[in-house]
Amino acid sequence: MLTGINLQSGVTYYSNVMAINHVGLMSIASSDSVMIDSNLPKTGIVYDGLGLEDNDYQNSTTVVSASWHGFSDLESSIDHYIWCVGRSPGAEDILPCHDVGLHLSKAETLDLPITSGERYFSKVMAVDAAGLVSLSAVSDGVILDTSAPVIRSMYFNDSNLIENPSFEEIQDTTEDGNSTDGCADGVSLSCKPKGWQIEGIGYVQTSAETVGQSENAYLILYGSVSQYIGTVEGDKYKLSFHVSHTVQSSTPLLSQEGYIDIPGMHRVFHLFQRAGSHGDNGLAEWFEHAYYFTADSASSNIEIGSFGERSAIALDNVRVQRLSPITDTDDVTEEFATAIAVDVRTDGIRFAVIANWDMIDIESAIIEYLWAIGTVKGGTQIQTFKSVGRLNHAIADDLVLTHGLPIYVTVVAKNAADLQTAIYSEPWLIDLTPPDLCCVMDGADEDVDAVYQITSTISVHWNVSDPESGVQYCEWAAGFSPGSEILMSFIRSESLSFAQGNFTNSLEHGQKVYCTVRCHNGAGLFTQQTSNGVVMIKDAPTSSEGTLHVVTSSPTIFGTRHNHQGDTDSIAIVWNGFMDVTGIAYYECKFVDGRNDTEWRSVGLNGENTALLTGLDLNTTRPLTYQIHLRAINHGGFISETLTANVTVKSSPPVLTGIAIQHTWLDDNTVLLSWSDVFYSQSLLIYELTVTTLHGGSTVVKWFETRETTYP
Incomplete structure (x- = not known):
């Protein structure tokens, strides 16, 4: 062993051994070399999951997985990797660190599951051939999510956030300070609605006999009208309004368009026309449009407009309603709660299906919604599944559907843990027919059609049904001719079968009041029907021009004279001249002989002006003069002044x-x-x-x- 040698990392060294014998001969043997590696492997990146991208969520609680890349060692190369999993960065309390070889991804099944909602981290280290261990690389963690997205049922808050939605309130003065008193009845460019900002030309049109969709005013618009409303950031809202053609526009009816500009949406809508629907009043039928939006601030601008200075639309009944999620404390019936709010709008030919929903996922985010339209629950016969991204509303227009066809909307929500939930709407029946309205009758009694009445309270009742889209609401008006609104313009009734109003000091004797009922269904169609009228009775019949005569009879060939007669069993009377514009119901008469006063008896029940009174038993031995009293009673029970005539009865001949x-x-x-x-x-x-x-x-x-x- 050689020591004290300064070897450089990354350089390959060979050991050479030379053997020399005594005669000076030698042989050399060399080793297969050794690479000097004194540097740690370079650290890479660790992803959660086995895919090409880092997962933030996973749906399995028993399998942990990770993948890694970017580890390197230029000297001795990577020999193996060490992988461990923990509940905090660098920890190994879930899966201890262990050799996983040269795999660049790994998944293992745990003996004990991880709790849903927890986050776990993967730690990876590389070990090179020199036994050096790299610094650890830790993933950013993955959250366990085992629950799919859930529904938040919604209901509509009936409160309308729009000020002056039907343009009934007019600004007190024009821009130049002049009074707008002349706007009460008629058309004037100076009639501006309160609470609205107008760009271009817009004015309120009113009429005693309204053609508006709601009440008796609507807006004629060449340009745009807008209003700021208070909203809650992140909350959902529904915008609905009614539009119609105007004869003031020079644009051909079939090409008229309008637009809406609301938070997160700018959309064009069409004004279609049903064949033969354009009436003499200058307006086509009203069509409802509906859109959903999510507020992005505490104040939202609602703008509706027409295209161009020469293209006009009529606008009425603008509504913005907040969609509120149902909580345990909300007193909301199932009738008003829905997972998917569906609206179907039509011009009679083309249909638009509008859907809105609300879903949440507490653990992982919802990353995509898919929606489809079918004729059965979960079906895709009309539209296959289409992605709307993260939007929670969708519109499909230009659809051709047939009357009575059930429409189902299916929405599939996917979360980041790759779990999904499908929700379904209630069926919506395509409705091309207006409500079935019948039997509009005057009076409060549902079984009787009143012809006359004496009070100033006008009542009307009716029957209405719509099996396809349901009856949404009814409204009623009153006037002095069929369909007239001169007494009262259309107002909504609280009931779908009865309405009542007090008209004290507005009605006179003999006036006939007609009630007109208009009922709307969920498809935006309506039916209108007028009652046959009820006659107001305030006064009694007059008898100032009346006459009453006794037609006496004789049992012999000799005639009677001077209202004398010998018949003691019957008396004939004839009368004329009682007057009442509402008509006479019947008459009453009685006999008075100076001592006895008989009961009133009814005569002339069928409009006759004569009567033969029989069964009188007037037998007498001496002449007796009777007074005959006659009075008229009208259909309100009012009694006229009495007319009187005399008759003398003598039953015995001269002696x-x-x-x-x-x-x-x-x-x-x-x-x-x-x-x-x-x-x-x-x-x-x-x-x-x-x-x-x-x-x-x-x-x-x-x-x-x-x-x-x-x-x-």
């Missing part, structure tokens, strides 16, 4: 006293006849005189009537 008729000749040609006291009666008598030269004849005087008791 012969036995005194003979006296005659006295005044001259050869004149005879005076007298029958005074020949007849007795308690009532006035009318006499009929016949004089003849033959028994039973009438050759001299025939049927001469007189009140006198002498002739001539």
